Amino acid sequence: EIVxxxxxxxxxxxxxxxxxxxxxxxxxxxxxxxxYQQKPGQAPRLLIYDASNxxxxxxxxxxxxxxxxxxxxxxxxxxxxxxxxxxxxxRSNWPYTFGQGTKLEIK
Amino acid sequence: xxxxxxxxxxxxxxxxxxxxxxxxxxxxFSSYWMHWVRQAPGKGLVWVSHINxxxxxxxxxxxxxxxxxxxxxxxxxxxxxxxNSLRAEDTAVYYCTRTDTWGQGTLVTVSS
Numbered sequence: 001e002i003v004x005x006x007x008x009x010x011x012x013x014x015x016x017x018x019x020x021x022x023x024x025x026x027x028x029x030x031x032x033x034x035x036y037q038q039k040p041g042q043a044p045r046l047l048i049y050d051a052s053n054x055x056x057x058x059x060x061x062x063x064x065x066x067x068x069x070x071x072x073x074x075x076x077x078x079x080x081x082x083x084x085x086x087x088x089x090x091r092s093n094w095p096y097t098f099g100q101g102t103k104l105e106i107k
Numbered sequence: 108x109x110x111x112x113x114x115x116x117x118x119x120x121x122x123x124x125x126x127x128x129x130x131x132x133x134x135x136f137s138s139y140w141m142h143w144v145r146q147a148p149g150k151g152l153v154w155v156s157h158i159n160x161x162x163x164x165x166x167x168x169x170x171x172x173x174x175x176x177x178x179x180x181x182x183x184x185x186x187x188x189x190x191n192s193l194r195a196e197d198t199a200v201y202y203c204t205r206t207d208t209w210g211q212g213t214l215v216t217v218s219s
Contacts, residue, residue, distance in 0.1 A: 001169075034206070036152070038152075043202055043204075043209035043210065043211055043212055044144075044152060044202075044204075044209055045209070046206060046207045046208075049206070049207070055207055056207070087151065087152050089152070089154070091206075094157070094166045095154050095166070095167075095168045095169070096142070096154040096157070097154065098151060098152040098153065098154065099151075100151050101151045101152075
């Protein structure tokens with residue numbers, strides 16, 4: 001099973017700042033990595049698929065990069081609605097594992 | 108509008124069974140792989156199971172293998188998850204998803 005490790009566990013930033021969230025895989029997942037955003041009481045929302053492709057309707061301030069074992073989700077300028085929990089998920093090998101999440105909180 | 112609506116959750120005793128359903132609308136259901144993902148209270152997301160578009164191929168997380176069965180009825184645009192021999196650790200919100208679209212989830216509570 002591929003283990004995804006997200007860092008940091010919690011990130012405290014202010015609106016307008018830039019956020020960089022990391023996801024590291026225990027073995028190569030090529031570019032088969034997705035990023036999700038989840039707010040309390042809501043279902044996850046797909047942000048990025050295949051490492052760097054924005055999903056439909058996702059603002060341009062969200063971008064993904066990386067391949068192999070190291071990936072980054074960047075949020076260019078934080079809006080108040082961006083404070084949430086973010087998960088990465090690999091779709092390279094069964095089981096399709098998730099990272100443990102990064103909580104992005106308002107500083 | 109693409110929509111997924113889960114149902115069938117509830118309270119069940121350990122060792123019991125439950126069948127979850129997920130009604131799909133707004134897209135060609137038979138063309139998509141579908142998944143079940145769960146989230147225990149206050150915890151992260153865990154992928155549970157997958158089924159391919161025609162139902163001929165399935166995969167399961169080790170924690171549910173042999174106890175859960177995923178299936179689909181493409182004529183009814185519905186995805187299912189049959190859950191047997193339920194344990195306390197199966198308590199979670201269960202989401203159906205085609206990865207870019209998620210349902211609102213249904214809560215399964217396993218407790219005596």
